[in-house]
Amino acid sequence: xxxxxxxxxxxxxxxxxxxxxxxxxxxxxxxxxxxxxxxxxxxxxxxxxxxxxxxxxxxxxxxxxxxxxxxxxxxxxxxxxxxxxxxxxxxxxxxxxxxxxxxxxxxxxxxxxxxxxxxxxxxxxxxxxxxxxxxxxxxxxxxxxxxxxxxxxxxxxxxxxxxxxxxxxxxxxxxxxxxxxxxxxxxxxxxxxxxxxxxxxxxxxxxxxxxxxxxxxxxxxxxxxxxxxxxxxxxxxxxxxxxxxxxxxxxxxxxxxxxxxxxxxxxxxxxxxxxxxxxxxxxxxxxxxxxxxxxxxxxxxxxxxxxxxxxxxxxxxxxxxxxxxxxxxxxxxxxxxxxxxxxxxxxxxxxxxxxxx
Numbered sequence: 001x002x003x004x005x006x007x008x009x010x011x012x013x014x015x016x017x018x019x020x021x022x023x024x025x026x027x028x029x030x031x032x033x034x035x036x037x038x039x040x041x042x043x044x045x046x047x048x049x050x051x052x053x054x055x056x057x058x059x060x061x062x063x064x065x066x067x068x069x070x071x072x073x074x075x076x077x078x079x080x081x082x083x084x085x086x087x088x089x090x091x092x093x094x095x096x097x098x099x100x101x102x103x104x105x106x107x108x109x110x111x112x113x114x115x116x117x118x119x120x121x122x123x124x125x126x127x128x129x130x131x132x133x134x135x136x137x138x139x140x141x142x143x144x145x146x147x148x149x150x151x152x153x154x155x156x157x158x159x160x161x162x163x164x165x166x167x168x169x170x171x172x173x174x175x176x177x178x179x180x181x182x183x184x185x186x187x188x189x190x191x192x193x194x195x196x197x198x199x200x201x202x203x204x205x206x207x208x209x210x211x212x213x214x215x216x217x218x219x220x221x222x223x224x225x226x227x228x229x230x231x232x233x234x235x236x237x238x239x240x241x242x243x244x245x246x247x248x249x250x251x252x253x254x255x256x257x258x259x260x261x262x263x264x265x266x267x268x269x270x271x272x273x274x275x276x277x278x279x280x281x282x283x284x285x286x287x288x289x290x291x292x293x294x295x296x297x298x299x300x301x302x303x304x305x306x307x308x309x310x311x312x313x314x315x316x317x318x319x320x321x322x323x324x325x326x327x328x329x330x331x332x333x334x335x336x337x338x339x340x341x342x343x344x345x346x347x348x349x350x351x352x353x354x355x356x357x
């Protein structure tokens with residue numbers, strides 16, 4: 001029996017010691033043996049970090065890195081990627097708990113499909129194990145205005161997993177909760193763009209992979225659980241800020257000029273409506289303020305984002321044979337006005353349009 005390929009697992013953590021031990025232990029105890037674990041600490045509480053280091057320092061599969069400041073998820077991953085020489089790469093959240101056989105189905109599929117650039121498992125809720133987890137669920141999708149959703153989760157509605165999405169499919173983005181890719185793919189399309197800091201960096205990376213000719217897939221036979229922060233309905237000021245700002249940055253980076261003119265004005269209008277919804281309907285001033293600050297930050301970073309389109313992450317020639325299945329409609333309109341709460345409710349015609357020019 002041939003030896004399994006090397007898999008390098010990168011876990012970036014910041015003051016998540018409530019979960020990180022369980023995360024590491026689940027990876028160590030899983031049945032894929034040819035792994036290396038890289039734990040990157042973004043300058044967490046020193047006392048807790050030292051305790052974690054003492055607990056796992058004797059395990060030869062784990063290498064520790066401690067940064068001098070919190071540089072965000074993407075930067076933490078990039079720090080280690082520069083040191084890795086070969087093999088598969090897994091980006092795993094520090095509050096994710098893997099199952100015994102989580103890696104084998106994905107690695108086997110990618111070994112047999114060299115056109116796959118990245119894959120994700122089925123991601124379920126650690127607190128409600130029969131349900132999908134909102135950040136990833138059964139594969140990530142996105143509408144043409146940059147609003148993400150998943151099979152198994154659209155905005156505030158999370159479905160119970162009854163096997164309704166147990167098929168391998170191409171997706172728009174693979175969740176950063178557990179994203180499996182190849183080192184050679186990352187060297188071709190670039191590492192994470194650190195301008196995002198957190199949220200949307202994996203969607204941006206996946207978009208670049210597709211432009212370079214790679215497929216992105218969901219593998220249901222691989223299962224990972226995730227704690228998360230309580231679901232999409234419990235959004236903090238910071239989370240709203242990052243989601244709105246980074247969604248705009250992602251569109252500016254990856255759309256053509258024609259697409260920017262076509263889609264961004266609608267995105268601006270939808271965010272304008274959202275601002276007043278936060279302010280008047282929810283009566284949560286902090287949410288409205290977070291959205292406003294997100295736009296100010298986006299405008300401030302716009303010159304840097306525009307420069308980055310052509311310098312840091314040059315636009316790749318698009319493979320015309322691929323279909324990048326962005327939802328050619330408004331998921332906001334369908335969900336809030338038409339009451340479409342499940343992925344199966346959506347108009348499949350919209351999913352088949354090749355909207356990248």
